[in-house]
Amino acid sequence: MKVLITxxxxxxxxxxxxxxxxxxxxxxxxxxxxxISQIVLFDMAFPENADxxxxxxxxxxxxxxxxxxxxxxxxxxxxxxxxVVSGGAEADFDLGMxxxxxxxxxxxxACRKQAKPPxxxxxxxxxxxxxxxxxxxxxxxxxxxxxxxxxxxxxxxYLVTDYSRKGYxxxxxxxxxxxxVRPGKPNLAASSFASGxxxxxxNGAVSVCPVGRDARIxxxxxxxxxxxxxxxxxxxxxxxxxxxxxxxxxNTASVGEMIDTLRRIAGDKVADLIxxxxxxxxxxxxxxxxxxxxxxxxxxLGFSADKDVESIIRAxxxxxxxxx
Amino acid sequence: MKVLITxxxxxxxxxxxxxxxxxxxxxxxxxxxxxISQIVLFDMAFPENADxxxxxxxxxxxxxxxxxxxxxxxxxxxxxxxxVVSGGAEADFDLGMxxxxxxxxxxxxACRKQAKPPxxxxxxxxxxxxxxxxxxxxxxxxxxxxxxxxxxxxxxxYLVTDYSRKGYxxxxxxxxxxxxVRPGKPNLAASSFASGxxxxxxNGAVSVCPVGRDARIxxxxxxxxxxxxxxxxxxxxxxxxxxxxxxxxxNTASVGEMIDTLRRIAGDKVADLIxxxxxxxxxxxxxxxxxxxxxxxxxxLGFSADKDVESIIRAxxxxxxxxx
Numbered sequence: 001m002k003v004l005i006t007x008x009x010x011x012x013x014x015x016x017x018x019x020x021x022x023x024x025x026x027x028x029x030x031x032x033x034x035x036i037s038q039i040v041l042f043d044m045a046f047p048e049n050a051d052x053x054x055x056x057x058x059x060x061x062x063x064x065x066x067x068x069x070x071x072x073x074x075x076x077x078x079x080x081x082x083x084v085v086s087g088g089a090e091a092d093f094d095l096g097m098x099x100x101x102x103x104x105x106x107x108x109x110a111c112r113k114q115a116k117p118p119x120x121x122x123x124x125x126x127x128x129x130x131x132x133x134x135x136x137x138x139x140x141x142x143x144x145x146x147x148x149x150x151x152x153x154x155x156x157x158y159l160v161t162d163y164s165r166k167g168y169x170x171x172x173x174x175x176x177x178x179x180x181v182r183p184g185k186p187n188l189a190a191s192s193f194a195s196g197x198x199x200x201x202x203n204g205a206v207s208v209c210p211v212g213r214d215a216r217i218x219x220x221x222x223x224x225x226x227x228x229x230x231x232x233x234x235x236x237x238x239x240x241x242x243x244x245x246x247x248x249x250x251n252t253a254s255v256g257e258m259i260d261t262l263r264r265i266a267g268d269k270v271a272d273l274i275x276x277x278x279x280x281x282x283x284x285x286x287x288x289x290x291x292x293x294x295x296x297x298x299x300x301l302g303f304s305a306d307k308d309v310e311s312i313i314r315a316x317x318x319x320x321x322x323x324x
Numbered sequence: 325m326k327v328l329i330t331x332x333x334x335x336x337x338x339x340x341x342x343x344x345x346x347x348x349x350x351x352x353x354x355x356x357x358x359x360i361s362q363i364v365l366f367d368m369a370f371p372e373n374a375d376x377x378x379x380x381x382x383x384x385x386x387x388x389x390x391x392x393x394x395x396x397x398x399x400x401x402x403x404x405x406x407x408v409v410s411g412g413a414e415a416d417f418d419l420g421m422x423x424x425x426x427x428x429x430x431x432x433x434a435c436r437k438q439a440k441p442p443x444x445x446x447x448x449x450x451x452x453x454x455x456x457x458x459x460x461x462x463x464x465x466x467x468x469x470x471x472x473x474x475x476x477x478x479x480x481x482y483l484v485t486d487y488s489r490k491g492y493x494x495x496x497x498x499x500x501x502x503x504x505v506r507p508g509k510p511n512l513a514a515s516s517f518a519s520g521x522x523x524x525x526x527n528g529a530v531s532v533c534p535v536g537r538d539a540r541i542x543x544x545x546x547x548x549x550x551x552x553x554x555x556x557x558x559x560x561x562x563x564x565x566x567x568x569x570x571x572x573x574x575n576t577a578s579v580g581e582m583i584d585t586l587r588r589i590a591g592d593k594v595a596d597l598i599x600x601x602x603x604x605x606x607x608x609x610x611x612x613x614x615x616x617x618x619x620x621x622x623x624x625l626g627f628s629a630d631k632d633v634e635s636i637i638r639a640x641x642x643x644x645x646x647x648x
Binding site for chain 2: 093097105131140141142143144145146148151154155158159161162165166242243
């Protein structure tokens with residue numbers, strides 16, 4: 001069982017790799033757990049001191065020859081996480097199209113050249129939704145992205161579904177909520193603040209929040225996302241059927257609630273490090289995203305969310321061994 | 325006012341060109357009718373004796389340099405009709421992806437290089453719908469294509485919308501019903517029979533229908549499609565707003581009704597030329613398509629369907645000057 005993780009040098013990809021190392025197996029097409037023989041991380045950069053059991057391949061997703069060589073011909077499992085983030089795809093349209101759309105397309109075509117159609121987990125996003133939205137979205141809500149990132153993601157979902165229908169891959173697309181709390185530094189994602197307003201204050205630094213207290217987001221913790229990626233992979237093809245996309249469960253939280261919860265857990269001194277300075281460019285994008293879902297299909301498929309906003313914050317504190 | 329019609333050598337494209345020659349003008353961005361100075365048809369083949377007022381450019385949509393050279397830099401209006409048809413895209417996956425997805429993408433990028441963002445009318449299809457469908461589809465029904473053609477079309481719709489949002493084009497996508505009655509020869513479209521069962525018998529030839537009498541389709545006549553293309557073009561950008569896609573109105577007809585109507589109009593001798601021989605490959609595709617819509621938005625925007633199935637058949641008889 002050879003596994004490829006694109007974006008494997010990134011936070012989620014590397015955490016997935018660690019989880020797979022610990023698990024040691026993944027189901028094969030007959031549903032039996034099979035030992036993972038190799039985990040290949042494909043990315044432009046990797047953590048220092050990466051686990052030596054992982055094979056790190058430095059490359060660009062838009063380089064088709066490199067992608068094909070990395071897959072080899074014997075890859076059984078693909079977790080496709082690599083992506084130009086929302087803010088980046090909006091700022092540089094051509095880069096977003098090239099990486100998020102063409103890159104995924106190239107990866108899908110390379111998958112067709114494997115000995116057997118690989119199982120393929122694609123990380124889409126709730127950013128595919130936007131515009132006039134119902135108060136609560138559900139499995140029938142039509143994607144209507146208000147950013148190029150979301151447009152690219154929804155196109156890829158349709159490709160993953162069609163390549164699956166043709167039998168070229170056995171694909172599954174997960175629409176990820178905003179992931180919080182990410183460790184490390186802020187990134188270009190318009191949702192970066194959803195981690196920053198928790199992470200920076202807990203690390204004693206000021207965090208400037210570009211959206212107001214009333215802005216609501218749909219949140220999931222990194223731990224739950226990793227669980228979802230592996231669960232999505234392990235579900236039998238027949239369980240997915242012709243519907244290859246699912247909205248992941250999450251928690252609705254306003255920026256105000258997140259700040260108040262942080263204050264309750266870590267005290268005023270920490271929470272007072274958050275400064276709200278709305279940035280219209282970021283706010284327009286974030287406010288176009290959905291904040292509340294009814295996740296019937298996801299629950300039926302066995303996916304689950306964090307208990308509440310407090311447990312999302314406490315998961316970060318525990319992961320990072322922070323003293324509060 | 326320079327106009328480009330891709331697929332301009334095909335039946336609909338050429339008919340659109342003729343309609344534009346007759347009309348002589350199209351609205352400019354201020355909403356004023358402006359004289360059409362040039363109509364360029366881009367295609368791989370053209371009708372013999374094409375009108376000399378039309379500039380025919382032979383080329384392949386996948387040839388980016390050729391597409392850019394054809395647009396020039398001064399094109400104001402693009403009608404993008406060129407496409408590998410449904411049956412063709414299903415039989416040759418790579419060709420369909422290359423022409424329908426990459427070709428459209430190349431054309432959109434070439435549009436960005438025009439002096440002003442061109443107005444862009446894209447012909448999508450009701451083949452974007454499929455799978456478990458409600459009895460009556462409406463403007464909120466989520467595309468769920470069961471063929472690669474539909475998957476490619478829905479991806480292009482999202483691209484047209486996003487390129488419009490970015491201000492690179494002023495796009496509008498029309499989901500065309502099955503067009504009937506097309507003159508000429510059968511083609512690779514899985515819906516080819518919807519014209520064949522009327523056209524061949526009226527021309528004294530046998531028509532083999534690959535779907536049963538109960539199969540229902542959503543029909544629109546060529547004349548009404550041309551009207552819709554021009555109407556879609558002339559609607560102000562503000563009328564479309566952020567919603568750049570619309571399901572065109574049509575008529576629901578079963579194969580049985582079509583045959584019975586033909587019998588009423590043209591007699592038993594003609595109708596008896598139809599032989600029903602179901603082909604599972606075609607039937608699977610056709611039965612996955614929707615056959616009934618509620619078209620609130622289209623009606624609001626001023627689009628309309630034919631009066632009934634009889635008038636669709638009579639339009640063909642009149643266009644072709646057939647004696648019945």
